[in-house]
Amino acid sequence: MSISSKFCTIGLRALLAVGLCVLMVSGAFAHGERAQLAGMRMRTVHWFDTQVSVTDLTVGDEITVTGKFLTSEYWPAQLAGLEGGVFLNVGVPGPAFIRIRSRLNGVPMVRSTRLEKGQVYEYEVLLKARVPGRYHLHPLLNVKDSGSLVGKGIWLEVAAAPGNEPFVNELETMQGDVINLETYGLGAVKVWHIIWLVMGLAWLLFWLVRKELFIPRMLWVQRAKDADENPSDIISRREFIVAGVFFAVTLAVILTGYLYTDAKYPTTIPLQTGFIDVEGTLAPEGALDIVVEKASYKLGGRSLEVRAQMTNRGDRPLQISELLTANIRFINPDADQTMPIFPDEGLVAPRGLKTSTDSIAPGETVVVSLLAADSLWETQRMTGLIADPDSRFAAMLFYHDDAGEQYYQEIGGYIVPSFF
Numbered sequence: 001m002s003i004s005s006k007f008c009t010i011g012l013r014a015l016l017a018v019g020l021c022v023l024m025v026s027g028a029f030a031h032g033e034r035a036q037l038a039g040m041r042m043r044t045v046h047w048f049d050t051q052v053s054v055t056d057l058t059v060g061d062e063i064t065v066t067g068k069f070l071t072s073e074y075w076p077a078q079l080a081g082l083e084g085g086v087f088l089n090v091g092v093p094g095p096a097f098i099r100i101r102s103r104l105n106g107v108p109m110v111r112s113t114r115l116e117k118g119q120v121y122e123y124e125v126l127l128k129a130r131v132p133g134r135y136h137l138h139p140l141l142n143v144k145d146s147g148s149l150v151g152k153g154i155w156l157e158v159a160a161a162p163g164n165e166p167f168v169n170e171l172e173t174m175q176g177d178v179i180n181l182e183t184y185g186l187g188a189v190k191v192w193h194i195i196w197l198v199m200g201l202a203w204l205l206f207w208l209v210r211k212e213l214f215i216p217r218m219l220w221v222q223r224a225k226d227a228d229e230n231p232s233d234i235i236s237r238r239e240f241i242v243a244g245v246f247f248a249v250t251l252a253v254i255l256t257g258y259l260y261t262d263a264k265y266p267t268t269i270p271l272q273t274g275f276i277d278v279e280g281t282l283a284p285e286g287a288l289d290i291v292v293e294k295a296s297y298k299l300g301g302r303s304l305e306v307r308a309q310m311t312n313r314g315d316r317p318l319q320i321s322e323l324l325t326a327n328i329r330f331i332n333p334d335a336d337q338t339m340p341i342f343p344d345e346g347l348v349a350p351r352g353l354k355t356s357t358d359s360i361a362p363g364e365t366v367v368v369s370l371l372a373a374d375s376l377w378e379t380q381r382m383t384g385l386i387a388d389p390d391s392r393f394a395a396m397l398f399y400h401d402d403a404g405e406q407y408y409q410e411i412g413g414y415i416v417p418s419f420f
């Protein structure tokens with residue numbers, strides 16, 4: 001493990017860790033997707049089929065991000081679930097795009113929603129490029145009290161508009177005015193900043209001139225207390241009047257601002273906060289019963305081994321093609337067909353999955369051993385699994401029948417770490 005990754009995994013969280021990792025890790029994954037706990041990435045949201053309509057665009061161009069996710073039944077108990085509030089978004093460093101529209105299973109996601117575990121949701125987010133640059137864009141769910149759960153990132157290249165034209169974000173209000181949201185209301189923002197800066201500075205100046213900021217006054221109060229006097233007596237009449245004037249002016253400014261804005265914009269509606277309902281769909285499970293018997297994570301072998309009893313209840317043979325967990329795809333190279341692998345798609349181990357059984361015949365019950373092995377376990381910092389106080393795993397298993405029908409379902413269970 002390199003020094004940089006050690007620094008990042010030791011447990012320095014929040015800004016410090018982000019700052020360090022950004023400085024020390026190569027630019028490729030510099031915004032924290034690997035910093036999330038391995039168990040959390042495996043057992044919350046299984047993102048798959050993530051695609052963008054275009055990867056090279058110029059400022060003002062639109063781009064659609066589409067994909068699907070399956071919400072895990074193995075959601076960690078200590079983590080707030082999807083029932084409390086979820087907002088569909090994209091993760092990109094800075095306000096580089098604007099979101100024009102987003103849908104979850106066809107329902108507009110202008111507000112937050114609540115989701116169920118064990119359901120499949122299909123999303124679509126329409127964005128418009130705003131700032132030139134190279135971005136790693138992720139679909140993500142902001143989950144109330146849990147934070148952001150991110151899907152696989154895709155690199156996008158945004159070029160400046162011809163002639164460096166500034167970005168325009170125009171829309172028509174209910175009154176029929178066309179406004180540019182990039183500049184709308186900026187004057188008022190500036191005026192309010194100036195008003196409060198002036199007020200704050202004046203207040204500080206009054207006390208600075210008297211050389212009576214915090215420490216001297218604290219000492220005065222201490223001295224008065226020691227001498228058994230009333231510390232409140234140190235507030236002079238002048239100080240009292242000045243403080244009263246500041247208080248009155250502050251209230252007057254706020255009230256004036258409110259009344260002025262109300263008169264200037266009589267027709268407004270408040271920001272909307274309610275939840276939007278969206279129905280999930282069930283995963284297209286084939287006629288395959290899977291009972292996980294044992295799972296182990298081998299640190300040295302950088303592999304996850306799952307032994308499961310599988311029963312084919314259908315009338316067609318089934319073949320396992322892929323295991324997906326924590327956004328990493330382990331593909332069975334011997335499978336006749338797999339889910340599509342997109343050009344430049346990251347986090348794919350094309351030969352990462354080995355199965356002990358080539359295909360499961362109709363009516364057959366076999367114990368299948370699945371071995372998902374790749375250095376991605378290490379580079380994606382999944383090694384943290386061994387330090388999880390709740391050692392469980394979850395993954396998606398993709399399989400198909402001999403007619404080419406694709407199925408998938410979630411598997412999961414307890415996992416035993418192995419150091420050898």
Ligand SMILES: [Cu+2]
Nearest residue numbers: 029033136153
């Ligand atoms: Cu990223």
